Amino acid sequence: MDKLDKLKMASSSLGERLKTGGAQMSRMVSAKMKEILQGPTPESKMVDEATLDTMEEPNWSLNLRICGMINSEEFNGTEIVKAIKKKLVMSKSPVSQRLSLDLLETCTSNCEKVxxxxxxxxxxxxxxxxxxxxKTDSGNRVKAMELxxxxxxxxxxRYLPVFRQTYMNLKRQYPLESHMNEQLLSPPESYPIPNTGSRNHEHTAYIGESIEEKKEFLVVTRxxxxILSSILTSEVEPKPIKDDLAVSMLENCKQSLAVIQRIVESTSGDEGLMFEALNLHDELRQVISRYEEMEAALELGERLPKTPEDGSGLPNTALESGERLPPKTPENGSGLLNVADTSEANLEKPALNARESHAVAPTKEENNQSHPEVVKPGISLE
Structure with missing residues (x-):
């Protein structure tokens, strides 16, 4: 009788486990079928557009726009990641796979939630x-290893241990550094080095006329x-200025200059946005200059220049060159500084300087008087 009872209990327990396992499997299959049968989401459509295998290089303007929409919660970050994951797993095109990795890197660099x-x-x-x-393309394999x-x-x-654990497991299996060095010596022909000039053109074309789009772009650019400034001011020696993340952030900063220049020229009726763009443009130029100084020193085998005492990572170019700063109040009496720079030394760069662009707060009496119309800085796109 005891044996029979035990057999019944074992049979009952097995039945419960089978029932539970079946329910879990059913839920998994239902979720998978729902994912397959449901139509494309706005997020997946955007990811598809950003990872077309007909493109020779990433569409940085579209990638940054996706980041901005995630940060503004217009897009669901989970849906974006799912769409990228699907591309990585199911795409048979090396180009589409590489573009997916580039998009993933851009999103993680600009969106903390991702x-x-x-x-x-x-x-x-x-x-x-x-x-x-x-069968994975060697360039894509190295890119995944780098990330x-x-x-x-x-x-x-560190609050997400899976990143550290995955890295350590991979490090034990593969000589990561040797793979990366090999890739640097022989980049894949199927993925040519992008032309920065064409990127800038795409970048400039993307910004629309809406204030929301402009603010969104300024947030992503900042x-x-x-990130680049924190790398340049880090206590790590030597500074990791040649790391993939640093180079990627440098490219983003360079590409943003022309777009911000256009934002300033096309903004009317919103002085706050215009001055924010001016300040950001000046900070971009300074951090790029700082990076180039450190890069030149590194190539010459010299010690990297010291970080300014203010810890901002941005060089005080006006003080270093001995130039005198212009007066705070212009002669036109508008209460705004004239940021147009016509010196020959700066003709090749956008004539923007946020150090000279801060508005002087008007007094009550000035507010009651007729205030002249704000004149935008004279900026040449040539």
């Missing part, structure tokens, strides 16, 4: 499978600026 989505959607597992697959390495070594991602 890291949590990358972890929860197990994108790292798919990247590891991609690396292990012998996992950067994330795994980041102190800011994120890139702050």
């Amino acid at each position: 890291f949590s989505e990358v972890a929860s959607e197990k994108v790292l597992d798919d990247m590891v499978k991609m690396i292990e697959d012998p 996992i390495t950067a994330w795994g070594e980041s102190e800011d991602l 994120n890139s600026l702050e």
Whole structure:
């Protein structure tokens, strides 16, 4: 009788486990079928557009726009990550796969929330499978390794242990540094080095006339600026200015200059936005100048120049060159500084300087008087 009771209990327990397992499997299949059967989302459409295999280089303007829409919560970050994951797993095109990695890197660099989505959607597992697959393009394999390495070594991602664990596991299996060095010596022919000039053209063309789009772009650009500035002012020696993240942020900053120049020229009736753009443009020029100084010193084998005492990572070019700053109040009495720079030394760069662009707060009496119309800085797009 005891044996019979035990057999009944074992049978009942097995039945419960089968029932539970079946329910879980049913939920998984239902979720998968729902994902397959439902139509494309706005997020997936945008990711498809950004990863077309007919493109020879990333559409940086579209990538940054996606970041801005995630930050403004117009797009769901989870849906964007799912769409990128799908491209990485299902795409048979090396170009589309590489563009997906570039988009993923841009989103993680500019949107803090995306890291949590990358972890929860197990994108790292798919990247590891991609690396292990012998059919994967060598350039894409190295790109995936670089991203996992950067994330795994980041102190800011310690709250998500999966990044560190994946990196350490991968490091034990593959000689990451040798793969990366090999890639630097022989870049893949299927993915040519992009033309910066054409990027700037696309970047400039993307900005519309709406104030929301302009503000969105300024937010994304400032994120890139702050990341690059933090790299340049880090206590790590030597400074990691040649790391993939630093180079990517430098490119973003350079490409943003022309767009911000256009924002200033096309903005009317919103002095706050115009001056924010002017200040950001000046900060971009300074951090780019700082990077180029450090890069030149590195190539010459010299010690990198010291970071300014203010810790901003931006050089005080006016003080270093001995130039005198212009007076704070212009002669035209508008209360705004004339930021147009007509000196020959600056003809090749946009004539914007936020140090000279701060508005002087008007007094009550001045507010009651007729205030002259704000004149935008004379900026040449040539």
